[in-house]
Amino acid sequence: MLDLLKANIERTISQPIPEGICTAFSSLLFEKQFDKKDNLVEEGQLCKYIYFVTKGSCYSYITDEKGDSHTIQFALEGYWISDLYAFFSEKKSIYTVAALEPTKVLALNREQFQKACDTMPIFDKYFRILIQNAFVALQYRLAKTNSADAEHRYREFSQLHPDFIQRMPQYLIASYLGIKPPSLSRIRKDLANKK
Amino acid sequence: MLDLLKANIERTISQPIPEGICTAFSSLLFEKQFDKKDNLVEEGQLCKYIYFVTKGSCYSYITDEKGDSHTIQFALEGYWISDLYAFFSEKKSIYTVAALEPTKVLALNREQFQKACDTMPIFDKYFRILIQNAFVALQYRLAKTNSADAEHRYREFSQLHPDFIQRMPQYLIASYLGIKPPSLSRIRKDLANKK
DNA sequence: TCCATTACTTAACATAGGTTAATTGTGGAG
DNA sequence: CTCCACAATTAACCTATGTTAAGTAATGGA
Numbered sequence: 393m394l395d396l397l398k399a400n401i402e403r404t405i406s407q408p409i410p411e412g413i414c415t416a417f418s419s420l421l422f423e424k425q426f427d428k429k430d431n432l433v434e435e436g437q438l439c440k441y442i443y444f445v446t447k448g449s450c451y452s453y454i455t456d457e458k459g460d461s462h463t464i465q466f467a468l469e470g471y472w473i474s475d476l477y478a479f480f481s482e483k484k485s486i487y488t489v490a491a492l493e494p495t496k497v498l499a500l501n502r503e504q505f506q507k508a509c510d511t512m513p514i515f516d517k518y519f520r521i522l523i524q525n526a527f528v529a530l531q532y533r534l535a536k537t538n539s540a541d542a543e544h545r546y547r548e549f550s551q552l553h554p555d556f557i558q559r560m561p562q563y564l565i566a567s568y569l570g571i572k573p574p575s576l577s578r579i580r581k582d583l584a585n586k587k
Numbered sequence: 588m589l590d591l592l593k594a595n596i597e598r599t600i601s602q603p604i605p606e607g608i609c610t611a612f613s614s615l616l617f618e619k620q621f622d623k624k625d626n627l628v629e630e631g632q633l634c635k636y637i638y639f640v641t642k643g644s645c646y647s648y649i650t651d652e653k654g655d656s657h658t659i660q661f662a663l664e665g666y667w668i669s670d671l672y673a674f675f676s677e678k679k680s681i682y683t684v685a686a687l688e689p690t691k692v693l694a695l696n697r698e699q700f701q702k703a704c705d706t707m708p709i710f711d712k713y714f715r716i717l718i719q720n721a722f723v724a725l726q727y728r729l730a731k732t733n734s735a736d737a738e739h740r741y742r743e744f745s746q747l748h749p750d751f752i753q754r755m756p757q758y759l760i761a762s763y764l765g766i767k768p769p770s771l772s773r774i775r776k777d778l779a780n781k782k
Numbered sequence: 783t784c785c786a787t788t789a790c791t792t793a794a795c796a797t798a799g800g801t802t803a804a805t806t807g808t809g810g811a812g
Numbered sequence: 813c814t815c816c817a818c819a820a821t822t823a824a825c826c827t828a829t830g831t832t833a834a835g836t837a838a839t840g841g842a
Contacts, residue, residue: 456734464730477723486727509715513708520704520715527722528672532681534729535659538765539651542799562820570733575799577821736828757790770829772791 394418396446396470397498404521405514413512420504426450426491432473433489439478441499445471448495449559452487453567463568466556472522492560542571543579589613591641591665592693599716600709608707615699621645621686627668628684634673636694640666643690644754647682648762658763661751667717687755737766738774 398414421444426432432450433439443450445467452464452473464487467473478485479502500508508515536545546569550557557565566576593609616639621627627645628634638645644663647670648656659682662668673680674697695703703710731740741764745752751760761771 454730454734460734462730462734464726476719477727480719480723487730509712513711516708516711516715517704520711520718523715523718523722524671524675527718527725528675530722530725530729531659532672534725534732535649535657535682537729537732538762539649539655539657561818567733571798572800573820574801574822578799581821756788758788767830768790769792769831773829776791 394498397421397444400444400470401518404525405518409514413514416512417508417515418498420508421498421500424497424499426495426497428491428493428495430491430495431488432491432495432497433475433478433485433487435485435488437485438482439475439485440501442472442474442476442479442505443467443489443497443499445469445473446496446498448491448493450489450491450495451560451564452489454487461567462570463564466553466560466564466568468555468559492564537570542569542575543582545569546576546579547583589693592616592639595639595665596713599720600713604709608709611707612703612710613693615703616693616695619692619694621690621692623686623688623690625686625690626683627686627690627692628670628673628680628682630680630683632680633677634670634680635696637667637669637671637674637700638662638684638692638694640664640668641691641693643686643688645684645686645690646755646759647684649682656762657765658759661748661755661759661763663750663754687759732765737764737770738777740764741771741774742778 394414397418398409401414401417402408423446424443426448432441432443433452435455446469449466449468450473451466452475453461454464455461465473473489475485475487475489477483478487482502509519536548540548546565549565549569560568562576563573566573569576571579589609592613593604596609596612597603618641619638621643627636627638628647630650640662642664644661645668646661647659647668649659650656660668668684670680670682670684672678673682677697704714731743735743741760744760744764755763757771758768761768764771766774
């Protein structure tokens, strides 16, 4: 499962990395397993790790005052996930990360993350580009949240993430899109009728 | 106005930078001026630069099918702004960046950006942390957009960005919050009455 | 200083999406 | 195979915010 990570790094920075660097990096990570419904990060707790998913899937969400959950991010194999706010600031987590299936991850803690970035400049680059891409995608998602209606957002999401449509339950997709399950049902019904 | 940038870099990476590095970096930048309402980036055009604001203010927005604008980001002195999607992908811009006042910026183009990152690893670090912070803030903004009502979002925004409240017109603040000017007026009226 | 423009407010009405609750569908544990 | 718990759908009704349009207040250029 290190192959998945190595491929991810090389694709992200658009260059092959020496075997030595890869070994050095992987020595900073350790493998961890979670059952379905386990929490990888818990709201209110410190967030010690960022996780690279090698098997399974998970998602992060925020809980509002009414107790409702709002999905922030999905992660399948090959995705990083965590509460980056809490991870970098060393404050209490504001999000929860939970496994949707039995899930295997590679965990990286803050000290090792710093060490990787400080001793191997290639990792500043890797994480810079990784976050750069995530930022661009997130900005677009917010732009669409504020400028397009729910049906439009659902159609675009289906196109962009057919894999998520397959594997994630609908009530989570609804919450990712910023709507409630009955609304998503309505939208799906309308779309089915149109065809 | 290079002082502003140097201070920004040192604060971001939490370490002083040698004078030499600073000079080398600044030689990659060039100064540019815009009048009020000028576009720094135009939707549909290539986005050649990222801009560091040294004087004045600007904002980025997306235009929807109906022709309505939706504010993505504000930038005062000490902020970077651009269409990062277009800048990095070399595709046509999907956002517009416009000056709200007579504005001075330092412009950095893609080749120089690459050069800075490739030859001075400290700039990978600088931009990594910069984008990291922007990502964390953006993720929180989206989380709130999906989980809190407009009044809550406005109160939080006022607390977090009193400077924006001062300097930005209300119709742009409304659009930043994902609502229309009449709604923001209503909210402000209600808040004034509550006190 | 005055006019023209642009921003802000207000009110009446419209609507997308939320809420609730009942109903049906479904997949995993035993 | 058969429950049971949970996920998805549906329908009736509700509410926050949008829409439109008019009126008022600022602002900036001649």
